[in-house]
Structure formats: C-alpha cells, structure tokens
Amino acid sequence: MIKLDFEKTGGLIPAIVQDYKTNEILMLAFMNQEAWEATLETGKATYYSRSRNTLWVKGLTSGNIQLVKEIRIDCDDDTVLLKVEQIGGAACHTGYRSCFYKKIEDGKIKITGKPVFDPKEVYK
Numbered sequence: 001m002i003k004l005d006f007e008k009t010g011g012l013i014p015a016i017v018q019d020y021k022t023n024e025i026l027m028l029a030f031m032n033q034e035a036w037e038a039t040l041e042t043g044k045a046t047y048y049s050r051s052r053n054t055l056w057v058k059g060l061t062s063g064n065i066q067l068v069k070e071i072r073i074d075c076d077d078d079t080v081l082l083k084v085e086q087i088g089g090a091a092c093h094t095g096y097r098s099c100f101y102k103k104i105e106d107g108k109i110k111i112t113g114k115p116v117f118d119p120k121e122v123y124k
Helices: 035-043
Strands: 013-019 025-029 046-049 053-058 066-071 080-086 104-106 108-111
Touching: 025 035, 025 046, 025 080, 035 046, 035 053, 035 066
Parallel strands: 013 080
Antiparallel strands: 013 025, 046 053, 066 080, 104 108
16 A cells, blocks of 8 residues: 555645646645545545545536546655546536636736536535
8 A cells, every 4th residue: 555644744635636638737635544545446536525524525416526547646745646537527616627716917816717517506
C-alpha cells in the first residue's frame, strides 16, 4: 500500500483535481486515509467532506463523477494531484465546470464561464 503522511496535516490531506486532457484545475478537496484507499480501489475520486464529516464519492448525487486517470504525490507525501476525466461536465457543486470560476480583475471579482447545471435542480 502506498503510504501518505496523513498525521502531519491532522488526518486530512489536500487533493488538487485537474482535468487529465486539458490540465484545467477543477477543484480542491480533502482526503483522509479511508477516502484515499477508496479512490485507489475504485478508480473514482472519493473525498472526505469536512462539513458533513463523512466520505463522499464525487458525483454520486449529481452524476458528475470523476474517473481517476493519474495520481501524483508531492515531495512531502502529504498532498495529491488527481488527474481525472470529469464526467457530466461540472466539478463544482455550484454548477460550474471548475470551482475556480471567479477571477480577480481590476480589484474586482469577475465570473468566468457559465454554469453547466442548476444546483437547485440537482441537489433537491
């Protein structure tokens, strides 16, 4: 088993998620040991929800799952980079393709792109 250093960061490590074809950064989430093992076992990105205190398989509710194509680990073994195939077009729970749809321009926030889905419809 691949060992990551979950202890150094209090049991959770950051997981940067990137589109494996375009290299677009889609989101940042956290993994605990259980989420890490589930991701390796299933090939589907699985994270730890800090707000709900539970594991969540990305897209289980919305259908916007992430199929892991490549995994990279940083030099300190405490951060992972998941290169994924984003099924369904949106990684963000707000409906946008990427969670990073806000851009600072001239000291103001500019929304880039358009939502792929309406979260009120998806997360009833």
